[in-house]
Structure formats: structure tokens, C-alpha cells
Amino acid sequence: MHTADEKLKWHVFALIALMLVLGFAHEWVNPWLRYDRDAIEAGQIWRLVSCHLVHLNQWHMLMNLSGFFMCWFFFTDLLTRKILWLWFSLSSIVVGLAFFYIDTDLQWYVGLSGILHGFLIMCLIIGWRGNRWLHSIVLTLICARLIWEHTPEYDVNYLQGIIKGRVYVNAHLYGSIMGTLIGLGLCLKNLGLCRHKTQKNKKEISA
Numbered sequence: 768m769h770t771a772d773e774k775l776k777w778h779v780f781a782l783i784a785l786m787l788v789l790g791f792a793h794e795w796v797n798p799w800l801r802y803d804r805d806a807i808e809a810g811q812i813w814r815l816v817s818c819h820l821v822h823l824n825q826w827h828m829l830m831n832l833s834g835f836f837m838c839w840f841f842f843t844d845l846l847t848r849k850i851l852w853l854w855f856s857l858s859s860i861v862v863g864l865a866f867f868y869i870d871t872d873l874q875w876y877v878g879l880s881g882i883l884h885g886f887l888i889m890c891l892i893i894g895w896r897g898n899r900w901l902h903s904i905v906l907t908l909i910c911a912r913l914i915w916e917h918t919p920e921y922d923v924n925y926l927q928g929i930i931k932g933r934v935y936v937n938a939h940l941y942g943s944i945m946g947t948l949i950g951l952g953l954c955l956k957n958l959g960l961c962r963h964k965t966q967k968n969k970k971e972i973s974a
Contacts, residue, residue: 772847779839779851783832786879789821790828797821802866802876815863821877827930831879835886842890850953854889858882858945865941873935881938884909885946892950893957913940 770776789796802818803811822828839846862881866873888909895902915921916936923933 769844771844775839775843775846775848775851778848779836782855783836786820786822786828786832790825790832793822793824793828797877800877802863802873804867804871804874807867815867816859818863818876819859819879819882822879823877823930823932827878827932830930831883834883835879838883838886838890842894845890845894850889850893854886854946854949855882857949858885858942861945862938862941866938870937873937876935876938878935878938881935881942882945883942884913884939885942885944885949888943888946889950889953892947893953895954909943913943916940 789800800814800817800821802814807814822831859882862885866876888906891902891906891909895906913936916934916939921936923936926932926934
């Protein structure tokens with residue numbers, strides 16, 4: 768399998784290892800790292816980012832880590848360290864800020880699933896030209912699920928027995944929006960680079 772960045776795996780494994788440690792120690796670390804509106808208002812702004820790295824319990828953590836690992840595994844030919852950290856830094860900060868400024872009634876939140884939705888969408892967008900039909904179908908299914916999640920028929924408590932909490936659908940929406948924006952931004956950047964190289968080659972040939 769072709770890999771776009773050989774050193775990316777160590778960054779992925781480091782993130783996974785960090786979330787594993789925090790996940791197994793959730794009872795001790797969550798009070799200090801989860802999104803907590805009152806604590807953020809008191810100045811603990813790191814929670815805007817750290818809330819995405821902690822989970823309700825081990826099952827919650829393992830579900831999200833499996834999705835993260837699979838995204839990396841299937842899109843290893845597209846991803847680089849720069850793209851990984853661009854996604855994580857922008858998504859975690861912006862989604863955290865969306866919680867704070869838009870969802871003013873949200874008191875606390877934990878979990879990777881919000882920005883993980885964006886990670887998958889970003890990967891599908893930047894790899895769309897390589898497999899248009901499959902990526903279009905998956906993107907359509909994700910959009911359909913996001914719409915379904917915001918209807919009265921969707922049960923936000925369907926995982927209550929496993930993760931001991933409800934699904935916060937706005938996190939999925941905000942993360943997906945960020946993933947879309949990052950993916951489109953990367954595509955536009957690559958398109959600009961390709962055009963620049965083409966023009967440069969034409970000039971060299973004409974010279």
C-alpha cells in the first residue's frame with residue numbers, strides 16, 4: 768500500500784496512545800479536560816481542545832479510536848503529518864468555540880466523534896478524484912445521517928447502555944462542516960499548485 772508520508776504513522780500512534788491513556792484514566796482526568804462551560808468561562812480555555820481527546824468510558828474511547836484508525840488506514844495514500852495536524856488543530860478549536868458561542872446551553876462534552884466525522888469527510892473530499900463514485904456515495908450517506916440525526920425520530924440515547932451518555936449530534940454537524948471546509952481548501956490548494964506547475968512547464972518548453 769502506497770503511503771504519502773512514512774512518518775505519519777508515528778503521529779497517528781502517538782494520538783491513539785494519548786487517547787488510550789486518557790480513556791483508561793477517564794474517572795481522574797475527565798474533570799480537568801472535558802468541555803465544561805463554567806470552567807472555560809473561568810479561564811480554563813484548554814478544555815476547548817482537550818474535550819475531544821477524553822471519553823465517557825473505555826467503550827466510548829474504543830469506538831472512536833477504531834474509526835480514527837480505519838480512516839488513517841484506508842487513506843494512508845492521501846494523508847500527511849501536516850494534514851493530520853491541520854485537521855486536528857483547526858477542528859478541535861473551532862468546534863470547541865462553536866460549543867461555547869452557539870450551544871450556550873451545553874454544560875459539558877467529551878469525545879472524538881464530532882471532529883472524527885470531519886476527518887472522514889476531509890479524507891473523502893481530498894481523495895474524491897481517485898474514486899469518485901465510491902466517495903460520492905459515502906459522502907451522500909454521511910449527509911443523510913447528519914440530517915436524520917437532527918430529526919425528532921433520531922434517538923440520541925441509543926448508545927446509553929454502552930457509553931453511558933447520549934450522542935451530541937451538534938458535535939457531528941460542526942465537525943463535518945470543518946472537515947468539508949478543510950478538505951475543499953486542500954483541494955483548491957492542490958489545484959493551484961498543479962496549474963502553477965503546468966504553466967511553469969509550458970514556459971520551460973517554450974524557452
